[in-house]
Amino acid sequence: MIPIRCYTCGKPLIQYYDEFKKRVEAGEDPAKVLDDLGIERYCCRRTMLAAVDISKEIIKFSTKVYRW
Amino acid sequence: MPIQMLEETPISIKLLVKGYPLAVLNAIRRAALELCPKMAIDFVIVERNDSTLFNEVLAHRLAMIPLTSDEALDHYAPPEACAECDCRKVETGECTYEGKPCYATLYLDASADGKYKIVYTKDIISSDESIKPVYDNIPIVPLIGNQKVKLTAYARLGRGREHAKWMPATVAVVKPVLKDISVKETLCNEECQRECAEKCKEAFTMKDGKLTIKDGTTLSMVMYCIEYVCEGKGIRPVFEEDTYIFELETDGSLSARRTLKESARAIVQKLEALKRKLEEKAG
Numbered sequence A: 001m002i003p004i005r006c007y008t009c010g011k012p013l014i015q016y017y018d019e020f021k022k023r024v025e026a027g028e029d030p031a032k033v034l035d036d037l038g039i040e041r042y043c044c045r046r047t048m049l050a051a052v053d054i055s056k057e058i059i060k061f062s063t064k065v066y067r068w
Numbered sequence B: 001m002p003i004q005m006l007e008e009t010p011i012s013i014k015l016l017v018k019g020y021p022l023a024v025l026n027a028i029r030r031a032a033l034e035l036c037p038k039m040a041i042d043f044v045i046v047e048r049n050d051s052t053l054f055n056e057v058l059a060h061r062l063a064m065i066p067l068t069s070d071e072a073l074d075h076y077a078p079p080e081a082c083a084e085c086d087c088r089k090v091e092t093g094e095c096t097y098e099g100k101p102c103y104a105t106l107y108l109d110a111s112a113d114g115k116y117k118i119v120y121t122k123d124i125i126s127s128d129e130s131i132k133p134v135y136d137n138i139p140i141v142p143l144i145g146n147q148k149v150k151l152t153a154y155a156r157l158g159r160g161r162e163h164a165k166w167m168p169a170t171v172a173v174v175k176p177v178l179k180d181i182s183v184k185e186t187l188c189n190e191e192c193q194r195e196c197a198e199k200c201k202e203a204f205t206m207k208d209g210k211l212t213i214k215d216g217t218t219l220s221m222v223m224y225c226i227e228y229v230c231e232g233k234g235i236r237p238v239f240e241e242d243t244y245i246f247e248l249e250t251d252g253s254l255s256a257r258r259t260l261k262e263s264a265r266a267i268v269q270k271l272e273a274l275k276r277k278l279e280e281k282a283g
């Protein structure tokens, strides 16, 4: 899971992540997408650019749950 | 003493302030960061957590979620009132101060039902209508298979000096307004100044044989020049006297206007407390 807020300034960022990821994967320029989303400070921009969500990869290896 | 509004959105505010001392503005700025109260999840009772995130990580993520607290400021007990409370009293709902409750309760109960699923803030159920996550689509925890998360979270008012999750402001800045630059003739003669103007056409221009700044030149542009090009020898920025730009941006839990008001109120409260203490000591 990626962090909820920017490490440096504390602006909540994660709510933009899904849209950011979708648009960048579709081939848009990340700088333009960040501008569109209203993320202007460079602390927030680097948090957003550098965030990689690996939860989907590691969740496969989670312990199996046995109900009791 | 006029205060001019330059920009305003619900979560950010930009003011041009004239005639107030820097100390006052800086006090308000710092109060916005560490004294203005807001709502945040304080502790979590986890009933079931099968997810890949540990309880502590989960609790931390929950605490980071901004909660709407505009109304809560009036209806909930002040942060200091809750210092003596313990968890047992909170669970039974006994925790009150002068008729006001200390804690708001939020419930989260989610299960994956056999497939990959992300639990969002919209799945949180709040006991109080006025306290809910500001954003609906903040992912909290991923689930898979028959994993399940069930927890009760307790939110209370707090101040930023206690923990950063209670900081309503993300940006609080006071900065001076650039008026002009002064050039030391002995270190930088006209030829040297012309060289400056040629090197940086965006910021500088020559006027009557003297180096001046263009319209729209910012302080950071001039400071870059001073630090890296001229190395502080010749140019120095000149600021407008007693004029400052005050910028405030919040994380959405409080409006920028409310944050400003509450910060000012927090300072007044502090001053009054100091006055009371002094009077007590003096007798």
Ligand SMILES: [Zn+2]
Pocket: A006, A007, A008, A009, A010, A011, A041, A042, A043, A044, A045
């Ligand atoms: Zn930031």
